[in-house]
Every structure is written in structure tokens, then in C-alpha cells.
Amino acid sequence: MDKIIVRGLNLWYGDFPALINVNADFKEKKITAIIGPSGCGKSTMLRVFNRMNDLIEGVRVTGEVDIDGTNAVSPEADLIYLRRKVGMVFQRPNPFPLSIYENIAFGLKIHGIERNADALAGVIEESLRRVLLWDDLKDKLKRSALRLSLEQKQRLCIARLLAVKSDVLLMDEPCSTLDPQATERIEELMRELKNNYTIVVVTHNMQQAARVSDETGFMLLGEMVEFAATREIFTAPKDKRTEDYITGRYG
């Protein structure tokens, strides 16, 4: 099953074409990695899926991004619904300067989901359990989230999405601020989450792409050069440019 179907996607920052005729199918409940050199448009691509590019002035988009049967880039798309469904984990862990509890409750509050205190506490526990924070933090929910370690913060940011029932998780270099052990544990979590969520992860780290992803897209200068099963991309790339990148011939 394809969760996100991208057809003929173009994006311009003013006059600068950042995405050029991109076509790709992102499979449901799989991890898809997007790799490519710096500035090739990976983050731009992710930000199309939840329309965060709308915040930048002078952005123009053409083409189609079909998520569960609705075109996410159409002007009529319901952004609130879309962003709830398609959650984003940022490069720098960015909990709000609130308590751990309130960080997760925030999404539920703005979407008017759980008003009942017991049910709210239940959802918060469930979300923290899923990111394996519950046992460590269950007695510290009132503490400021800013006092957590980087890894815990990043897990909390993931839990924040699970609580509003996102089913696509966009991760933009989610481990780039973490040490190798923490990175490994987050990757483990991603594998676990893939049973229920569709994950698209941007990474600079090719080993990471090879380790966690089922499919990989390689981008270069705004184009999706090759998009295939991860094993194929890393062992038998069809495009010369992909091969050059994999073997480390670009920066």
C-alpha cells in the first residue's frame, strides 16, 4: 500500500527551483530514507508533506502529493487535519518550555481531543510508553521538559506526535544532535514504530539509511535521481550519480 504518492512535484523558492519533477511512492508502515548531499532539497521535500513550506514567503508548488486520497498541496487542503495526521520531528529536539506532561497534552488540547483528565492522563501514559520514556519519567511528569537529555527530548517530541494520532512521521535528521548510542536507540524505536506508522526520514548518514530504512530515495539538485528498495540502492544502484554518492564521491 502506498501512503504518500508524489507526482510531478515542483517547488520554487522565488525563482530558485528546489524540487524538480519529483515522483515517488512512500509505502505504508515502512521506513523510507531520503539521502543526498547538502542543499539537494531533502528538507524541502519533507516540508511539502505537512505544508510547513507555507510559512516561507515566495514558495510556489505545482504537482500532486496524494496522502490517503487527498492532495496535500492543493490550496483547499485542510492544513490542521493534514498536520495532525502528518507529524514532524525536527533536527534539534524542540520540546516547549513546559512540563513533560503539558508538552504532550498541548496537541490534545488544541485539537480538543481529550478533555477528561483521566482519559488525558491515559493518552499521555500510552504515548510515553510507546517511546519507552514512561518508566523513567512517570514520577517526573510535572518537571520541565527542558531538563531532559537530548535523547529524551527527541523521544518526547515523538511522543507528542503519537498522542495526536499522527500516522505519518516525518523525521528531518532526527539523530544528528545525538551520540552514537542514543542514535542506535532511536533507530531501534523507529523500527518498533514502523509497525503502526509510516516513517520518512531524512539523513546525512548513509549507514543510518542502510540500517533502518526499507526504501531509499536519492536526491541531487532538487531531483529524485533514484528511488528503490534500500538494498538495491546500496548494492546495485541503477544511476551512475547514485553510485558516485554511495561510494562517497560527493561531499
Next chain:
Amino acid sequence: MMNPRTVQKIAFFSLFLSTLLIVVPVGMIVVIIVQKGLPAITWQFLTDVPRQGMRAGGIFPAIVGTLYLVLGAVAFALPIGLLAAIYLSEYARDNVMNRIVKLAIVNLAGVPSVVYGLFGLAMFVVWCRFGASILSGALTLGIMILPIIITASREALEAVPQTFREVSLSLGASKWQTIRHIVLPNAIPGIITGTILGIGRAAGETAPILFTVAAFYLPRLPKSIFDQAMALPYHLYVISTQVPNVDEKVRYGTAFVLLAMVLTVNLVAIVIRYKFRKQKKW
């Protein structure tokens, strides 16, 4: 050529001297007013009406008048100033119109206070037919402190990191929910500080209330916002220049009360700012 060490010493000494030159007058004002004013402060002075042509009795109506004016000014200026600041920092695009608005606010802050007084006279006293009243005075003072409140609030709002807004929007919050739940709570300390500084300014100014509210001598409390009222800065001006043979103690006592009120208000602002700055961790 002078020895670098000598130059260094001269430089240090002149810098130190300049700093001292700022501190000394401030310190002296405070010392003189405390020294001469404190003996006048009695329970009767604070709670009685002026008597014998303001040469005796107390200053209670002036204290109350100043409190009313300040509260009125804040009640008017805070909501408007805050909403304007939210519009300017969160919604306004960078176009000619909004640049003019921002420029106007900066310039409004530089307008001499007597001009506000004349404006208040023309606008509220005469045109709105509020007469010389607490209402006219409070509105005039409110307009005077608007730029302080807007500028402080804008700075506080803009100091909230952009990423918080992005994260909130990415969770599906609307722009207003983001402002309401994420931006405003983090900006409140700055907004409060700005408001308090505005209060201090409003409490101390004479010119804006001169034509709009101040009663020369009104030995009773105002009954409604359409009444005239006495106010501390104007009362001080009157007993210092317009009434002969006022005891020095009464004059310095009045100055002491005014100074104490303004300094207390500023002190509160400083404490709030300090406390929140220590808490902030991003």
C-alpha cells in the same frame, strides 16, 4: 610618548569618573528628598486632606487621584497596546504601511509630554466633552504610555524563539492557538515589565494632566471618573511654585511620596524581570 600604563590609568580614571558623575546626582536627589521628606511622613500626612490652603494637613486626595489616573491609563493602554503589538509582530507583513506604523510608534515615544497634554485637552476635554476629568487625564496618560507598552510587548513577543511557533503549527495548531498558548505565555514577563515601566512614567508626569484633569485644590475624594482630581506631581508643582509660605517639610514630604511610589513600581519591574530571566532556559 606617554607610557602605555599611564595612558591606561588615565583612561580607566576618566571612565570611572564619568560613571560616578551619573551615580552622584541620582544618589543626591534620593538622599536629599529622603532626608528632608521623611520627617514629614506621618499617618496624618498620608491620610488627611490638605488644610490651611495646602500649608498643612495631608495629601491623601492627591495620592488617590494619582492611583486612579494610573489605573485608568493602564486599563486603556494595556489591552490596546498588547493587541497592537501582537498584530505588529505576529501578523503584519513587512510593507510600507506597517513600516509607517512602526515609525509612528517610535516617534510617539519621543513626543514631549506637554504635547500630550495639549492633545488631551483638545481631544478628550473639549472634543469628546469629557471635561477636565479623571477620564480625560487617564486617556491622555494612556496614549502617552502606549508606545512604551507596545515596544516592550513587541520585544517580548519577538524574543520567543521562532522554532516554538513552527513546532506548534506543525502539530496542527492554528496561528491564533499558537500565539495564545505558546507565544504569549512566554512573552508575559516582558509585557508586564513594560507595563510597569509605563505605570512609573504615568505616575510621575505633570504636563499631560495639567490641562486634562488636575485640580489646583480639591480637598475631597473624586466621586466618579468625570470628576476632577488632585494628583501628586501637579500638587507638588502647585505647593512649590504657586502657594506662598508652604513649609519645606510639606513639599519634600510630597516629593518623597511621589518618588517612593515611582521607585517602588520600577523596583517591582526589575524584580519580575530578574526572576523570569533566571527561569528562562532556552
